[in-house]
Amino acid sequence: MKLTSSRSLPAAVAGLAVGWLAFCVLVWLYGASPRAMAGLVLEGTWGTSYGAGQVLFKATPLLFTGIAVDLALRAGLFNIGAEGQLAVGSLAAGVIGAHLPSGTPALVALPLALAGAMAAGALWALVPALLKGRFGAHEVISTIMMNRIADSAVGLALGAGGLALTGTVRTADVVPGARVARLDTWLPSLKGSAASFALLFGIAGTFLVTESYRRTRFGREIGLIGQNARAMAAEKVPVRARLEQALVVSGAIAGAASLGTVLGYKGYFEEGLGAGAGFGGLAVAILGRGSAVGLVFAALLFGTLQQGGLAVNAFVPKELMDVLTGVVVCAVALADEAIGRHSAMARRTAAETVVS
């Protein structure tokens, strides 16, 4: 499986079809009506402007972690640690945002909080990056371990570290200047939903990152390393350093997802805020691989599933949507592989026809 191949539309359609089938079967097995539940999902997501806003809100961190995972994947690295990187990044955003003087203008406060979040995420990714580069430790294992360590470390910093308000697991409120405005200040119809301008940052970031794959030296090099690291080493590209850098940049982007959770939504960090977005980002990246439109679409899809899960939770457990996410990922990967083989075969047949 080429990790950098561009996604084909038929594979995405096949994935959605299988996902829909799985939805029907699971809901039916649970004893509910698939048609009624699908109606509820639609109504709770894109059916109302509030629902649509909530989907955008859920999609925002997924988009950030999605591009984070995608960038590492470009270099052939699986960053399963976005979860932990986001957790420490969110903590940093919350703590820095809360400790700024209350009158700090947004032009200073927001970049500072964001920089802190990205630095923390990068630092958390630096450990697996160095373990990979210097010791050859597989990034899948080490990033998973860093996720678990982040769980404890964040709890420790909040509790014993005294970063939380006494008796709680949350930081103080960030200063107004570090907050990202809600989208409903601009689009009044989204009123009440938690979608914020962080979404626009995310979309801009997505195009920035995917364009950099083609337009920057770093982007092109990691893409080529992902395809054939030995050839790139022979071309005197510092492969080890590039891999380490790719993972660290990926961690920084994952940390930036706190724009959507800490700075755009709660206005403070609390333990568990944004949990699950790191793993969701894996699904987004696997679906949208390398394409800005694909990544945005995938983030919206999984955002819809998450919000839809809440809409049916009274009748069918919302964890149904986690199952669907896994099923869709499998189906798309499988279909992509089958289509790739099919078209390779077609090309070969065509070539043989020309020769004969």
Add this chain to the structure above:
Amino acid sequence: MSALDVILSGTMLAQTARMTIPYGCAALGGVLSERSGVVNIALEGTLLASALAAVAASHASGSALVGIAAGVTCGAAVGLVHALLVVRGRVDAIVSGIALNLVAAGGTRFLLRALYGSSSNSPRIQGLRFGEGWGLLARTLLDPFLLTTLAVVGASAWMLARTRFGLRLRACGEDPSAAQAVGVHVVGMRTAAVALGGAVTGLGGTALAYDLHQFQAGMSGGRGFIALAAVIVSGWRPWPAAAACLAFAALDALQIVLQNQTKLPSQVLAMLPFVATLVALVLVSKRRGGPPAGLGKHPA
């Protein structure tokens, strides 16, 4: 009683032995899968799914043995799905593993609500009853799960080293194209190996659930991933993998003992096994002999 007394006591030993079982089974499942050339990070999800299957079957039938059979079967089924996706469908093994872990995590919670109307745990089950009236030491060392695990480790080591099946399995892992060229059915061998590994992991999941006498959401708690690290540390060999698991289990038991004995914040101790895993990975990195050469490669 001081912390040291507890550490040197039989309780700690018993705790370690009990915790070795899920680690050891999962690691062995990883060895079988990866020696055939299939990366398996789905071990975590396999542990979780088989734990629920064991509890559900045991709760419904009232028989511990039926539960064990269900746990092992469920583990084999997860392994089979992973194998079908990766070996036949040629989906990237990490992608498949991530997806299966997600399905297992969500699916077990889904079923928990469907079966028992709870989002956190199942009703209590009796578990495996044996050796009532025996001393702690005898009950620990003669635990059927522990004995079975040891037997399976021994059998796997022998199988990989001595039998035709084992040699073919390793050939698939070292060089799938060459294995295919001499007539080994690589796809079939790998499917069998991953499913077998899943079954062994399922035994571990069953032991995990029986130990707590119930299923709890997310109860695998990263053990599958740590087991995978143990596989790497061991150099993909059954006995060293079991030994590495014993070490991780001892650390886990130590963590629990210290949790009760010291005033350290609980989080410091909770991260101990994971930090130790990272350290272990660094320590073994300079050793010769890496993974099976054909790990993750498909036959031409």
